[in-house]
Amino acid sequence: MFGTTGLFDELQRIQQEMERVFGSAPWANGIRSSSTGFPPVNVGTTADEVDVYFFAPGVNPESWDISIQNNVLSVAGERHVIREEGASYYRKERFDGEFRRTFSLPDDIDPEKVDASYKNGVLHVRLQRKESSKPRQIKVN
Amino acid sequence: MNDKTELATKQENEIKPVGTHPEASIRPAVDIFEDESGITLHADMPGISRDRLNVKVEGDTLTIEGDAEIPMPEGMEPLYADVQATHYQRSFTLSSEMDPDKVDASLTHGVLTLRIPKREEHKPRRIEVQVG
Numbered sequence: 001m002f003g004t005t006g007l008f009d010e011l012q013r014i015q016q017e018m019e020r021v022f023g024s025a026p027w028a029n030g031i032r033s034s035s036t037g038f039p040p041v042n043v044g045t046t047a048d049e050v051d052v053y054f055f056a057p058g059v060n061p062e063s064w065d066i067s068i069q070n071n072v073l074s075v076a077g078e079r080h081v082i083r084e085e086g087a088s089y090y091r092k093e094r095f096d097g098e099f100r101r102t103f104s105l106p107d108d109i110d111p112e113k114v115d116a117s118y119k120n121g122v123l124h125v126r127l128q129r130k131e132s133s134k135p136r137q138i139k140v141n
Numbered sequence: 142m143n144d145k146t147e148l149a150t151k152q153e154n155e156i157k158p159v160g161t162h163p164e165a166s167i168r169p170a171v172d173i174f175e176d177e178s179g180i181t182l183h184a185d186m187p188g189i190s191r192d193r194l195n196v197k198v199e200g201d202t203l204t205i206e207g208d209a210e211i212p213m214p215e216g217m218e219p220l221y222a223d224v225q226a227t228h229y230q231r232s233f234t235l236s237s238e239m240d241p242d243k244v245d246a247s248l249t250h251g252v253l254t255l256r257i258p259k260r261e262e263h264k265p266r267r268i269e270v271q272v273g
Contacts, residue, residue, distance in 0.1 A: 039187075040223030046214050053211060055187040055224050057251030084174055084181070093170040094185055121187035121251015124212060 038079075038095035039123075043103070047135050050109060050127045054101070057121030058094075064118065066125060068111045075125065076100040108133035166228040169205070169253075177265055179258035180239065186229050187251040194248060196255065198241035205253060206230040238263035 039056035054075060063078035081096040083089075105127065113128035169184040186194070188209025195206050209227045235241060238259050245256040 041221070042211075042219070042224050043221040044213065044217040044219050046217050049214060050220075051214060051217060053224075055251075057185045057187040058183075059250065061250070081172065081183070084176060087174040087176040087181075089172070089174045091171050091173040094172050094183060095170075118250070119212075120190050120210070121185070122209075122211060 037101060038099050039101070041101060041103075045106075048129055050106060050129070052103065052125040052127070054123040054125070055121070056099075056123055059118070059121075059123075061118055064116070064123065066114075066116055068105070068109075068114060068127075071105045071107065071109065071111075072102055073105050073125065073127070074100065074102045075123070077123075165226040166206075166230040167224070167226050168231050169229050171231065179256060182233075182253075182255040182257070184229075184231070184253040184255070185251065186248075186253050188227070189229065189248065189251055189253070191248055194246075194253065196244065196246045196253075198235065198244065201235045201237070201241075202232050203235050203241070203244070203255075203257070204230065204232045205255070 039054045041055070042053045044051045044053075052073065052075075056077060056079070058081070059077045059079045063076075065074075065076040067074050076099065078098045079095060081094055083096075106129075108129045109127045110130045114125065116123060116125045118124075169186050171185075172183045174181055184205055186205075186207060186209070188211050189207045190210060193207045193210060195204075197204050207229050209229065211227070235257065239257050240260045241257070243258050245258075247254045
């Protein structure tokens with residue numbers, strides 16, 4: 001998947017280059033989110049859809065709040081890490097609390113055709129492109 | 142250094158098997174705490190299913206690893222990626238009072254929970270003070 005081909009390495013390089021030149025990532029981040037925020041996100045596209053993956057393990061599935069407004073995808077949720085009273089902690093690296101990430105979507109997304117699934121700690125949001133913007137093969141008579 | 146801190150400090154010396162995974166691997170974020178009966182570890186490993194998870198103890202080294210599986214439509218092109226590897230790996234050194242034969246592992250929504258009990262003889266015992 002992401003990573004096995006080295007495509008993403010190249011992508012990150014381009015992204016860093018862009019950030020260096022333009023001062024921000026190609027995707028608009030929410031004012032509350034940061035590039036190192038939780039959860040990490042991957043985005044991929046095909047001719048038919050845009051796929052957004054949120055690497056968010058341990059989230060209460062009922063807390064997912066996914067919405068699209070004015071072509072901005074907003075994904076929020078809660079993860080409450082259970083802390084054991086009286087235990088001595090050596091490491092607390094895992095994110096604890098509420099989170100929200102927002103992204104500007106391409107113009108051709110159909111907000112009516114979105115589905116989301118949460119499996120093994122990965123939230124997969126599938127956004128279909130509008131029919132009118134899908135590539136069409138033009139036959140030559 | 143007492144035994145308690147070993148698991149927390151020694152893990153910086155991670156053992157990386159040479160050649161088995163040439164591509165980058167993700168170091169999962171962990172919470173580790175200890176109570177009277179043992180040590181509990183929670184690790185974030187999104188995309189990991191039960192059959193792709195490997196938890197092993199070799200000598201005094203505990204290793205958690207696995208490969209994430211992400212459903213992708215055919216012909217997908219990456220546009221943006223915070224996560225750039227699918228292989229997870231992290232190792233910890235156990236100390237001798239822990240019982241590697243009784244490590245218990247469970248996986249829920251991509252969070253691995255490991256319970257490493259202490260050997261019976263190492264569990265703290267309360268010593269009653271006789272007042273004469």
